[in-house]
Amino acid sequence: MANYFNTLPLREKLNQLGVCEFMDNSEFSDGVNALKGKKLVIVGCGAQGLNQGLNLRDSGLDVSYALRKEAIDGKRDSWKNATENNFTVGTYEELIPNADVVINLTPDKQHTAVVNAVMPLMKQGATLSYSHGFNIVEEGMQIRKDITVIMVAPKCPGSEVRAEYCRGFGVPTLIAVHPENDPAGKGLAEAKAYCVGTGGHRAGVLLSSFVAEVKSDLMGEQTILCGLLQTGSILSFDKMIEKGIDAGYASKLVQYGVEVITEALKHGGVSGMMDRLSNVAKVKAFEVSEELKDIMRPLFQKHQDDIMSGEFSRTMMEDWANGDKNLLKWRAETGETAFEKTPAGDVKIGEQEYFDNYLLMVAFVRAGVELAFETMVEAGIKPESAYYESLHETPLIANTIARKKLFEMNRVISDTAEYGCYLFDQACKPLLTDFMKKVDTDLVGKNFNEGKDGSVDNITLVNINEKLRSHQVEIVGARLRKAMTAMKAIKTA
Amino acid sequence: MTHSNMNNSKPKSLSGDLGPIVHVSNLNLQYQYKLVLKNLNWTINRGENWLLGGISGSGKSSLAKVIAGLQNAVGEVEFNFNIDSALPAKVLFVESWYQFKNVEGVANFYYQQRYTSLQAKETLTVGAELISYSKENNLEFAEVEKLLKALNFSSLRNSQLLELSSGEHKKLQLIKALWLKPQLLIIDQPYTGLDKDSRKTLNSLLDEICADGVQLILICNDTELPASINCFAEIREGQLVQVESREMISTAPERTSRELPDFLKQSPVYSSENIVKMIDVSISYGEKMVLRNINWEVKAGEKWLLQGPNGSGKSTLLSLVNGDHPQSYANNFYLFGNKRGSGESIWDIKQHTGIISPEFHWYFDASSTVWQSVASGLFDSVGLFRQLPFSQKAKVDELIEFFDLTENKDDLLSSLPLGKQRLVLLARTIIKNPELLILDEPCQGLDQQQTQYFNQLVDELCNNGMTLIYVGHFESALPSCLEKRIVLENGEVKAIESIAESCLV
Numbered sequence: 001m002a003n004y005f006n007t008l009p010l011r012e013k014l015n016q017l018g019v020c021e022f023m024d025n026s027e028f029s030d031g032v033n034a035l036k037g038k039k040l041v042i043v044g045c046g047a048q049g050l051n052q053g054l055n056l057r058d059s060g061l062d063v064s065y066a067l068r069k070e071a072i073d074g075k076r077d078s079w080k081n082a083t084e085n086n087f088t089v090g091t092y093e094e095l096i097p098n099a100d101v102v103i104n105l106t107p108d109k110q111h112t113a114v115v116n117a118v119m120p121l122m123k124q125g126a127t128l129s130y131s132h133g134f135n136i137v138e139e140g141m142q143i144r145k146d147i148t149v150i151m152v153a154p155k156c157p158g159s160e161v162r163a164e165y166c167r168g169f170g171v172p173t174l175i176a177v178h179p180e181n182d183p184a185g186k187g188l189a190e191a192k193a194y195c196v197g198t199g200g201h202r203a204g205v206l207l208s209s210f211v212a213e214v215k216s217d218l219m220g221e222q223t224i225l226c227g228l229l230q231t232g233s234i235l236s237f238d239k240m241i242e243k244g245i246d247a248g249y250a251s252k253l254v255q256y257g258v259e260v261i262t263e264a265l266k267h268g269g270v271s272g273m274m275d276r277l278s279n280v281a282k283v284k285a286f287e288v289s290e291e292l293k294d295i296m297r298p299l300f301q302k303h304q305d306d307i308m309s310g311e312f313s314r315t316m317m318e319d320w321a322n323g324d325k326n327l328l329k330w331r332a333e334t335g336e337t338a339f340e341k342t343p344a345g346d347v348k349i350g351e352q353e354y355f356d357n358y359l360l361m362v363a364f365v366r367a368g369v370e371l372a373f374e375t376m377v378e379a380g381i382k383p384e385s386a387y388y389e390s391l392h393e394t395p396l397i398a399n400t401i402a403r404k405k406l407f408e409m410n411r412v413i414s415d416t417a418e419y420g421c422y423l424f425d426q427a428c429k430p431l432l433t434d435f436m437k438k439v440d441t442d443l444v445g446k447n448f449n450e451g452k453d454g455s456v457d458n459i460t461l462v463n464i465n466e467k468l469r470s471h472q473v474e475i476v477g478a479r480l481r482k483a484m485t486a487m488k489a490i491k492t493a
Numbered sequence: 494m495t496h497s498n499m500n501n502s503k504p505k506s507l508s509g510d511l512g513p514i515v516h517v518s519n520l521n522l523q524y525q526y527k528l529v530l531k532n533l534n535w536t537i538n539r540g541e542n543w544l545l546g547g548i549s550g551s552g553k554s555s556l557a558k559v560i561a562g563l564q565n566a567v568g569e570v571e572f573n574f575n576i577d578s579a580l581p582a583k584v585l586f587v588e589s590w591y592q593f594k595n596v597e598g599v600a601n602f603y604y605q606q607r608y609t610s611l612q613a614k615e616t617l618t619v620g621a622e623l624i625s626y627s628k629e630n631n632l633e634f635a636e637v638e639k640l641l642k643a644l645n646f647s648s649l650r651n652s653q654l655l656e657l658s659s660g661e662h663k664k665l666q667l668i669k670a671l672w673l674k675p676q677l678l679i680i681d682q683p684y685t686g687l688d689k690d691s692r693k694t695l696n697s698l699l700d701e702i703c704a705d706g707v708q709l710i711l712i713c714n715d716t717e718l719p720a721s722i723n724c725f726a727e728i729r730e731g732q733l734v735q736v737e738s739r740e741m742i743s744t745a746p747e748r749t750s751r752e753l754p755d756f757l758k759q760s761p762v763y764s765s766e767n768i769v770k771m772i773d774v775s776i777s778y779g780e781k782m783v784l785r786n787i788n789w790e791v792k793a794g795e796k797w798l799l800q801g802p803n804g805s806g807k808s809t810l811l812s813l814v815n816g817d818h819p820q821s822y823a824n825n826f827y828l829f830g831n832k833r834g835s836g837e838s839i840w841d842i843k844q845h846t847g848i849i850s851p852e853f854h855w856y857f858d859a860s861s862t863v864w865q866s867v868a869s870g871l872f873d874s875v876g877l878f879r880q881l882p883f884s885q886k887a888k889v890d891e892l893i894e895f896f897d898l899t900e901n902k903d904d905l906l907s908s909l910p911l912g913k914q915r916l917v918l919l920a921r922t923i924i925k926n927p928e929l930l931i932l933d934e935p936c937q938g939l940d941q942q943q944t945q946y947f948n949q950l951v952d953e954l955c956n957n958g959m960t961l962i963y964v965g966h967f968e969s970a971l972p973s974c975l976e977k978r979i980v981l982e983n984g985e986v987k988a989i990e991s992i993a994e995s996c997l998v
């Protein structure tokens with residue numbers, strides 16, 4: 001199978017990358033009607049599968065689960081989760097032929113096998129849905145022409161998809177229709193209804209395309225969301241140990257610091273985060289992040305280029321074929337880092353202290369968010385998509401680090417994200433060697449403001465504030481946050 | 494004697510001649526603009542066990558937290574533990590609301606989660622929790638067996654923390670405290686959520702540990718107390734005032750009654766005569782059956798009392814009625830005339846119903862203001878996520894005024910005393926004038942007077958023909974409109990009967 005994106009002429013590439021529209025509430029006034037009375041069959045009952053299914057059923061839709069035979073016979077967790085919550089469970093042969101909509105929520109790596117098994121059983125004119133477009137875009141999976149192909153991708157882990165629905169809300173969601181597979185023109189109506197069924201319409205929906213979703217999702221997760229948070233955390237911890245800061249303190253500062261710092265992003269974007277610093281600290285963080293942006297820009301561009309050309313997925317699929325050799329090796333290495341192995345100390349760190357004593361992470365986050373956003377936009381991705389895949393998701397991922405460090409983050413994210421994260425981390429650390437030599441404990445481990453009189457040059461500060469606030473990620477972000485009704489802090493802690 | 498700060502002598506720290514166990518001097522505490530404790534002094538001498546009562550919001554829990562070191566305040570708290578005693582030289586505070594954590598150390602739960610069957614276990618089991626507690630505090634495991642048995646808790650050993658009801662959580666906290674036997678034990682609202690027998694048992698267990706040398710501070714306004722309680726006090730204007738007996742503790746002023754807002758006088762529009770109809774409904778988790786063959790019908794306008802001991806399945810039954818239970822779909826069960834799973838959404842169901850329960854309260858959005866909490870009732874969401882049109886805003890204001898909450902409308906819900914929080918949730922629940930009102934132990938944690946006031950309101954509200962399902966343990970503390978009763982035991986219906994007026998008083 002050929003990479004779908006690479007088969008497109010440039011005009012069409014740009015066209016599909018550029019699909020991005022924030023949908024108005026009124027677009028969802030038809031509720032779940034387009035799917036009412038239809039048979040929805042979910043393949044796979046994991047994190048997304050179970051939670052999306054619970055929501056769809058609670059929204060009045062008819063949901064059942066098709067699991068592979070081994071899972072049913074072995075009464076695996078996926079089988080138990082579905083049956084104990086009173087869903088009908090059956091084999092592909094039993095359920096797929098009657099399905100109006102088949103929802104593929106198996107791991108991305110399995111999609112080719114699953115779709116090949118399921119497609120021959122699907123009835124004429126049915127719909128196939130994904131929550132991520134990798135299989136269609138990067139693997140170039142060809143779907144029978146009578147089948148409609150849609151995507152409904154919640155931008156949150158499955159447990160949040162359920163928790164927010166139950167609270168009467170939802171999580172931001174991307175929807176798309178594959179232009180090669182919309183024979184009856186019903187794709188968009190069904191995707192919208194599906195999105196209402198999971199509660200996504202209450203939290204903001206972006207109409208996207210398979211191509212735009214995949215290319216931006218891959219870029220975001222590899223660079224700012226997972227890659228840079230990992231690199232920044234490890235380097236910060238090692239620096240503190242090198243400089244004699246108490247290991248327990250260092251471990252706690254790094255583990256919880258990213259979460260506290262990025263929490264500020266949710267409410268006020270990058271400038272909101274920078275505003276948590278004193279004026280002197282802000283000036284310093286700005287300068288450091290400018291330097292970081294210069295150093296890391298080529299790496300961000302390389303990742304974006306490899307994603308666009310398909311080089312990234314080609315090498316990753318090679319690793320799949322190779323029994324995940326690299327993935328497993330890198331995963332083991334991450335588990336062995338000093339940061340991972342040092343438990344957080346029993347010390348109290350105040351909320352503001354996380355900013356004042358961890359200026360380096362503030363600088364990393366600003367540099368990473370802006371770079372990822374800029375690089376995506378330069379590559380033809382619309383600012384709205386770029387915002388979701390950079391700034392918006394950063395606090396959600398940071399939360400997983402707070403729970404159980406990098407191992408937990410890499411466990412929760414998809415295999416694709418994990419692979420990309422390590423790839424970035426491997427390249428980024430050497431790139432920062434010289435930079436890190438200059439870093440001292442005023443940037444990480446001790447209060448930057450200590451021993452400083454706090455005065456700054458007026459003009460410098462005004463210029464910095466202006467630069468921060470006029471960045472496109474801030475302008476788009478402010479608009480989107482407002483549009484997401486009262487963008488409620490997604491509750492994770 | 495009025496003030497207890499007569500004893501100004503410094504505590505003596507020699508172990509032979511033991512001074513007071515706690516000496517609190519010149520304590521001051523302020524929340525934003527509100528002065529809670531003002532130069533408060535308190536001495537707790539050996540052999541004294543205190544009841545701290547009085548009106549809600551007077552600062553009782555804050556004082557307890559300061560003594561326990563969980564809250565900062567200006568002033569001094571000096572301890573004088575007996576170092577020769579076998580009992581741990583420490584103070585333990587048992588909070589009225591206990592937040593448990595999941596295995597990853599976070600407490601991000603939502604109300605419906607406990608009903609969903611999940612293979613990946615989110616929280617520890619009771620047994621595992623107790624084992625880790627015994628390790629942490631060097632306690633003999635054999636000791637706890639007796640407590641588990643006395644409080645009827647042994648069967649919950651394999652339950653996950655998430656599955657416990659609020660009453661069961663309370664018991665677990667009490668069991669830990671009774672097991673630890675700290676030299677000073679402070680319990681905020683020891684009896685909330687406990688049934689009659691458990692309360693009696695608790696009192697005798699508390700007497701036993703007092704005999705072993707534990708000193709108690711109980712914070713509540715209950716009347717049946719352990720015999721060991723021998724000192725009584727309340728906080729008036731930020732100061733501790735000792736009184737002769739429990740009866741002399743002040744009670745809240747009577748509420749002036751107000752006219753019900755017009756929109757609540759209108760009878761709800763019923764879409765069906767049948768509100769609830771259950772035919773052989775059963776619910777189980779794996780092997781464990783929590784409801785067995787329930788047959789029950791509730792007709793429009795009926796007022797039901799639902800009773801049963803802790804763990805008999807009451808809240809599971811109500812979660813079905815409220816559309817929150819995932820196992821509804823495989824049962825033969827009708828709500829508002831429609832079979833469950835026939836295409837209605839849970840939001841359709843919730844539009845007809847309003848619910849309050851201790852668990853719902855527990856998981857409610859702590860970052861909502863009073864106004865937002867009430868307004869969120871219009872959308873059945875936990876917290877407010879949208880803008881309201883003018884007419885709805887006016888309704889929210891009107892209801893808040895009716896409940897005497899106008900001065901608190903911008904306060905965080907979680908910052909109010911429990912009694913007021915309950916009123917806010919009641920307001921939230923009735924703002925859409927629902928057909929069915931479900932009140933699951935709405936007065937848990939409220940004192941007698943608050944309870945009376947709350948139930949009066951319920952009577953007034955239900956006058957318009959609203960259907961009511963009310964869960965309450967005590968016959969003496971129920972609204973008077975109730976006419977029928979369903980009793981559960983071990984997940985089965987033990988009785989369905991009508992209530993004669995007389996037995997309610």
Ligand SMILES: NC(=O)c1ccc[n+]([C@@H]2O[C@H](COP(=O)([O-])OP(=O)(O)OC[C@H]3O[C@@H](n4cnc5c(N)ncnc54)[C@H](OP(=O)(O)O)[C@@H]3O)[C@@H](O)[C@H]2O)c1
Nearest residue numbers: 044045046047048071076078105106107110131132156157
């Ligand atoms: N996790 C996220 O945060 C997130 C967010 C948005 C979108 N997504 C997307 O959602 C989809 C599902 O992800 P997930 O995280 O929910 O995955 P997951 O938790 O790993 O669940 C996968 C499910 O698929 C089943 N499965 C595994 N291999 C299979 C095979 N070869 N054939 C059939 N079934 C198989 C598994 O059950 P058995 O092994 O028992 O058969 C399991 O129930 C992916 O496309 C992902 O990109 C995920």
